Amino acid sequence: MIAFENVHVRFGTAEALSGITMMIEAGELCALVGPSGSGKTTLLRLVNRLVAPSRGRVFVRGEDVARLDPAKLRQSIGYAMQSVGLFPHRTVAENIATVPRLRGWNAPRIAARTAELMALLHLDRSLAGRLPRALSGGQAQRVGLARALAADPDILLMDEPFGAVDPITRRELRTELRRIHQATGKTIVLVTHDPDEALELGTQLVVLRGGRVVAAGPAASLIAPGADAFARQLLGGTQPGLRRFALLPAAASVVPEAPPQGAPELPAEASLADALSLMAESGATVLACAGGSLHAEAVLRQA
Amino acid sequence: MSTTVLLPAAVAFAGMLLPLPWLVVAPNRLLPGTSISALATLGALLPVVALLTLAALPRRVPAPAAACSALAAAVLLAGLTGQAAAQALQGLAAAARAGVGFGFWAALVGSLGLCAARGASLGALGRLLLLLTVAASFALLLASGALHSLSLLVEYRVRAEAVQAAILQHLVLSGAALMAALLLAVPLAWAAFRQPRLAAPIGAVFATVQVVPALALFALLIPLLAALLASFPALRELGLAAIGPAPAVMATAAYLALPLFRSLLGGLASADPDAVAAARAIGMTEARLTAEIRVPLAMPVFAGGLRVAVVQSIGLMTLGGLVGAGGLGALVFEGLAQFATDLMLLGALPIVALALAADTAIGAAEQRA
Numbered sequence A: 001m002i003a004f005e006n007v008h009v010r011f012g013t014a015e016a017l018s019g020i021t022m023m024i025e026a027g028e029l030c031a032l033v034g035p036s037g038s039g040k041t042t043l044l045r046l047v048n049r050l051v052a053p054s055r056g057r058v059f060v061r062g063e064d065v066a067r068l069d070p071a072k073l074r075q076s077i078g079y080a081m082q083s084v085g086l087f088p089h090r091t092v093a094e095n096i097a098t099v100p101r102l103r104g105w106n107a108p109r110i111a112a113r114t115a116e117l118m119a120l121l122h123l124d125r126s127l128a129g130r131l132p133r134a135l136s137g138g139q140a141q142r143v144g145l146a147r148a149l150a151a152d153p154d155i156l157l158m159d160e161p162f163g164a165v166d167p168i169t170r171r172e173l174r175t176e177l178r179r180i181h182q183a184t185g186k187t188i189v190l191v192t193h194d195p196d197e198a199l200e201l202g203t204q205l206v207v208l209r210g211g212r213v214v215a216a217g218p219a220a221s222l223i224a225p226g227a228d229a230f231a232r233q234l235l236g237g238t239q240p241g242l243r244r245f246a247l248l249p250a251a252a253s254v255v256p257e258a259p260p261q262g263a264p265e266l267p268a269e270a271s272l273a274d275a276l277s278l279m280a281e282s283g284a285t286v287l288a289c290a291g292g293s294l295h296a297e298a299v300l301r302q303a
Numbered sequence B: 001m002s003t004t005v006l007l008p009a010a011v012a013f014a015g016m017l018l019p020l021p022w023l024v025v026a027p028n029r030l031l032p033g034t035s036i037s038a039l040a041t042l043g044a045l046l047p048v049v050a051l052l053t054l055a056a057l058p059r060r061v062p063a064p065a066a067a068c069s070a071l072a073a074a075v076l077l078a079g080l081t082g083q084a085a086a087q088a089l090q091g092l093a094a095a096a097r098a099g100v101g102f103g104f105w106a107a108l109v110g111s112l113g114l115c116a117a118r119g120a121s122l123g124a125l126g127r128l129l130l131l132l133t134v135a136a137s138f139a140l141l142l143a144s145g146a147l148h149s150l151s152l153l154v155e156y157r158v159r160a161e162a163v164q165a166a167i168l169q170h171l172v173l174s175g176a177a178l179m180a181a182l183l184l185a186v187p188l189a190w191a192a193f194r195q196p197r198l199a200a201p202i203g204a205v206f207a208t209v210q211v212v213p214a215l216a217l218f219a220l221l222i223p224l225l226a227a228l229l230a231s232f233p234a235l236r237e238l239g240l241a242a243i244g245p246a247p248a249v250m251a252t253a254a255y256l257a258l259p260l261f262r263s264l265l266g267g268l269a270s271a272d273p274d275a276v277a278a279a280r281a282i283g284m285t286e287a288r289l290t291a292e293i294r295v296p297l298a299m300p301v302f303a304g305g306l307r308v309a310v311v312q313s314i315g316l317m318t319l320g321g322l323v324g325a326g327g328l329g330a331l332v333f334e335g336l337a338q339f340a341t342d343l344m345l346l347g348a349l350p351i352v353a354l355a356l357a358a359d360t361a362i363g364a365a366e367q368r369a
């Protein structure tokens, strides 16, 4: 869906990105993580040509973006960012309708789509006629996300979209994003400096440092013992083992034998970390799970 | 009590109570006359006028009642003065004139100012109603013939056509100057916005113009234009002349360029950078971004500059009377040259009225937007 081929980006004399080669498959939710200044935003903005590579090529849907009309390309890709940037003189509905209007949709279709998006993002209908200054931070973020999704793009770029809202709203918005991703199957590229957010949302993670990709892959593989030390430290913190177990499903280690009498019951969708927690709590070394047994040895064998 | 209420009240009472000339009766329009005091003119009704003015002061009096009371004082003193003028002229020669003096003007402007100050606290609809009431009251007063004998009206009857033509001409000249200034300021503001290092030098040039006394600039343009025409006689065929509308419009436009340039540049720069970044990121072309985001967001700041420019244009165009452009300034300067106060006022009063009307109209439009 999106491919980078030996991409370099230079601002003046400083190289912001060096030799990036990677692919983002259709339907992934790819989280770009890394410390501030590591080039996450720059990498994201290459996709819709807000930044041009000084060397190398960027492909979107198989086409070199350098050959595409920038306005058309950007209209075909959703974009949401931390500062939202709603148009202060336009109502919520008008803000949401921006890209469909740029693409020349007719009025009834725009109205229907706006209503649909407000429902999708749990925005009350009464907000449609409000100006952005009368919205809370969380509502503004939702409107920004609705505007990004308005023309139903197959790719969505998000630059720290939940950075400026309170922790409770942030958790809600994360859940919402995961729901939208699962429901629509869009390719989403999410920039974040929050490892928890990347682990929670990303089906693929890309760890950046000093303008280079130091590790990429599914979350659990980046915290595994043999993984890159920087990525492991960034994502795993002081308990990489537990963090990784939190990402692995317990069901895979269940053996099809009857659990002992009185063994504590573990939900079928629980993670290995949940299993360890239940063992630590109950003192049992065997748990009942999905009609079979889960042994402590089998859990630890995953390490 | 706030100064906005006290100041006009003080002016009104100064006009009524100080020994200032209220009515001046002269043998003809050029010779000096003898002054009559407020008490002698208004007689026993002076306390009534004073009480009506006084009643508009206390905060306890509701704003609509206070404003109407001040208006009643203004209408009454004008009407009574008109009547007194008619009486004073009885039995005198036809050339004799009865003009109003400084005391009258102070009382009239003061009481109307008080009316406006108390009316300012009303809502938008209330203010509009008050404005219509004031206009209707004075229209009725004029129509009733009560002011018929005042020299200003006598002068107006003699020159009605010239005054009306001058008002129209003044508006056309001011409009032309505004257009010329916009043609100059808009592209330069855009250039300075795209190329920020241009902003300082362009602003400096326009600011320098402001420092030149207006009179000097108007006068300076005549030899400059004459020299230009001497070098390029073809320009003469385009209707350009060294005296007349050309120097007046050019000089006025030069002064208007600064407020227009500054407010437009400030407005363009004031657009929320996040909104601009978002617009670009979701696929607006630069042209659309300007039309849909930058310009609408610049409008509130620009409207402020436009308001200043329109008022300045009407005011400065008065000097056009000195360079042969005509307009209301021509009446003012003719009046000044002849020491004919009434003629001067016939030019000056419409200028003040036009400037106030334009300022109010743009202000109202600004609030609605």
Ligand SMILES: Nc1ncnc2c1ncn2[C@@H]1O[C@H](COP(=O)(O)OP(=O)(O)O)[C@@H](O)[C@H]1O
Pocket: A011, A012, A016, A034, A035, A036, A037, A038, A039, A040, A041, A042, A043
């Ligand atoms: N428009 C720009 N001009 C100059 N330098 C820039 C620009 N954008 C980013 N940079 C530099 O490139 C590097 C990477 O920036 P960025 O991609 O914004 O990092 P991140 O999003 O990971 O914090 C930083 O050192 C930053 O200062």
Ligand SMILES: [Mg+2]
Pocket: A040, A041, A042
């Ligand atoms: Mg960033």
